[in-house]
Amino acid sequence: MMNRAFIALGTNIEPRYDHLKEAIAHLSKNEVIKITKQSSIYQTAPVGYTNQADFLNMVVEVETTLPPYKLLDVCQNIESQLGRKRDIRYGPRTIDLDILVYNEENNRTERLTIPHPRMHERAFVLIPLEEIAPSLILPSMGGAVNDLLNKLPEIDKKDVRLWTQQELVDE
Numbered sequence: 709m710m711n712r713a714f715i716a717l718g719t720n721i722e723p724r725y726d727h728l729k730e731a732i733a734h735l736s737k738n739e740v741i742k743i744t745k746q747s748s749i750y751q752t753a754p755v756g757y758t759n760q761a762d763f764l765n766m767v768v769e770v771e772t773t774l775p776p777y778k779l780l781d782v783c784q785n786i787e788s789q790l791g792r793k794r795d796i797r798y799g800p801r802t803i804d805l806d807i808l809v810y811n812e813e814n815n816r817t818e819r820l821t822i823p824h825p826r827m828h829e830r831a832f833v834l835i836p837l838e839e840i841a842p843s844l845i846l847p848s849m850g851g852a853v854n855d856l857l858n859k860l861p862e863i864d865k866k867d868v869r870l871w872t873q874q875e876l877v878d879e
């Protein structure tokens with residue numbers, strides 16, 4: 709069966725753009741995962757643990773025959789392959805892949821909670837997600853992506869802006 713999932717990517721250790729590109733390449737080369745939509749890349753101020761570098765964030769839509777836990781395995785293997793080390797909670801990372809949504813499923817275990825429990829309060833997730841799926845409905849979170857984004861305080865959104873490849877040249 710074909711399933712639709714959304715995956716959020718984030719990185720704040722250089723070379724950030726390369727980490728995004730490599731993670732996308734790993735996803736694409738998986739025979740049972742097809743990337744069907746890809747947001748722009750956004751430069752975002754760190755949320756949570758704020759004493760760290762700015763992130764690049766984006767969201768992709770995928771079609772896959774993998775069940776949720778297998779998709780999580782793929783995401784975590786990509787994180788390991790790109791050299792992610794886990795130390796500070798919410799701290800710096802070479803790459804982070806979070807499953808935001810998987811079909812209409814609601815799952816709540818420590819290893820995997822879907823929809824992602826913090827996505828509705830994160831502008832760095834909702835802004836790229838809105839770009840590719842504005843009317844995606846998240847019943848457990850109280851509405852469609854564009855509604856959730858409208859409910860976020862302006863102050864949370866002001867530090868999320870489009871990132872251009874020109875900035876790669878300048879970096």
Ligand SMILES: Nc1ncnc2c1ncn2[C@@H]1O[C@H](COP(=O)(O)OP(=O)(O)OP(=O)(O)O)[C@@H](O)[C@H]1O
Pocket residue numbers: 780794797798799804805806807808817818819820821822823824825826
């Ligand atoms: N929807 C999900 N997507 C990815 N990981 C999840 C999800 N739900 C639960 N997890 C679990 O969360 C654990 C910690 O993930 P991670 O270290 O990436 O957290 P974090 O990125 O610091 O914080 P956050 O989860 O708020 O983005 C993972 O080991 C994974 O099993």
Ligand SMILES: Nc1nc2c(c(=O)[nH]1)N=C(CO)CN2
Pocket residue numbers: 717718719752753754755756757763765798799804832
């Ligand atoms: N801007 C931004 N801030 C974060 C991010 C992230 O991807 N982008 N990820 C975090 C850990 O999940 C904590 N804080």
